[in-house]
Amino acid sequence: MTTELLDSTNVVDTSQACLRKAAPTAGALGRIGSLETRLARSAAEVDAAQAVRYKVFVEEMKAQVAPEAHRRRRDADRWDSVCDHLLVLDTSIEGDPEEQIVGTYRLLRQEVAERAGGFYSTSEFAIDPLIARHPGKRFMELGRSCVLPEYRTKRTVELLWQGNWAYALMYGVDAMFGCGSFPGVVPEEHALALSFLHHNLLARGDWAVAAQPELYRTMDLMPSEAINPKKALAALPPLIKGYMRLGAMVGEGAVVDHAFRTTDVLIVLPISNISGRYINYYGADAGRFSS
Template structure:
């Protein structure tokens, strides 16, 4: 198990079918706002991470990892269904796709995200991962609600040209090309999903467009984080949390 020693929360790898079912139920609640089970074929290929309240054992956060040996395997990823990722085929190092990240809607303690990042860090270090990537989601499918976020992403965080994902999905919002407004940075930070905000603080980058995913009721951007680009001070903090 991994976690902040003084935290109310602790993380662990799902070890049973019951663990997976609990994660699938939390995912459905977080993404759809009601009871149900969110499952897909990628679940059987992934390692699932659970974050629970230490005393009660209640599941408050979950996500999954899909390991890839290098960019040559990028077409096997969940993200490749939505983004044209041929530019990443040349990435030489090991990669991990993080997906289905969600936090229980009734549990918004910032420590939950810290423990989740500690678990991510331990996994990255233990498996010599060189890039972490995935789809970072905004709740709902109305892009106008997030114009300040998208304008900030356009100005500061678009992927390097050598890795830039291209459009593949039929329903997308091409914010880098279409938005002309100057972002309100305060509003952008307030509306930015916490996971994506943390990716960006670590040196992450995003696609130049968002996919409108009506099935999951989200807008999402492809997000990449090259581990070598994480500032040393932040690496030390993350590793201290995962110790």
């Protein structure tokens, strides 16, 4: 998310009745210029999204994957078969749709995860107690977000969020969560940003969630009075900063992902926390960039 800092001064009705009534129709979820966002429609498009993920996570970020993944040049796992895959496509590129895919997000709804053996994030964070405290709410996991380098612009990110928002409305989602990553496997290298998140955005009460005990790495690496907020904000990865601007919270403790060479934190975003200015920008019916 690269839009300006958002606030919550506007009051918007986000009741489930309102959200379901505003559900978008099938097809494109948004369009800006030649860029379009929609869900993958075929196995070939999912395969193409996995190829984009391989380029970003393995070739660019040097993630460690199995030999078969290197042979196929695809980032893939067992969750791909049960998730929905949000795509950004550049329709100005001639050829098959899978050749147009320039960005992707993986979306996993709670009811699907329960049938498939759980959420991806449970390998790092204790998600089940969080969900158990909200029996009447529907959760959605966001993951595997990536965009090809030449398309890392404001409009591409806006379209990804347009797609996420439209999808959440479509399925009456009450809360989103997912891992946000810092580069590298040494949390202390991100002491300023991690400590800022710990002291200012920690999820509490019914929304509290923590890293799995055996993987827990403290985020409390600096005292609150030693943190320069402006410098801390500048040190946050864009995706985490974007979640924060929407009204997200973070779980307690970080996890080092050695395979992907990242330090992960859990982002928790109740729909009721999303700032009114953000909802007004994209539209309560996700209609701002709809086609």
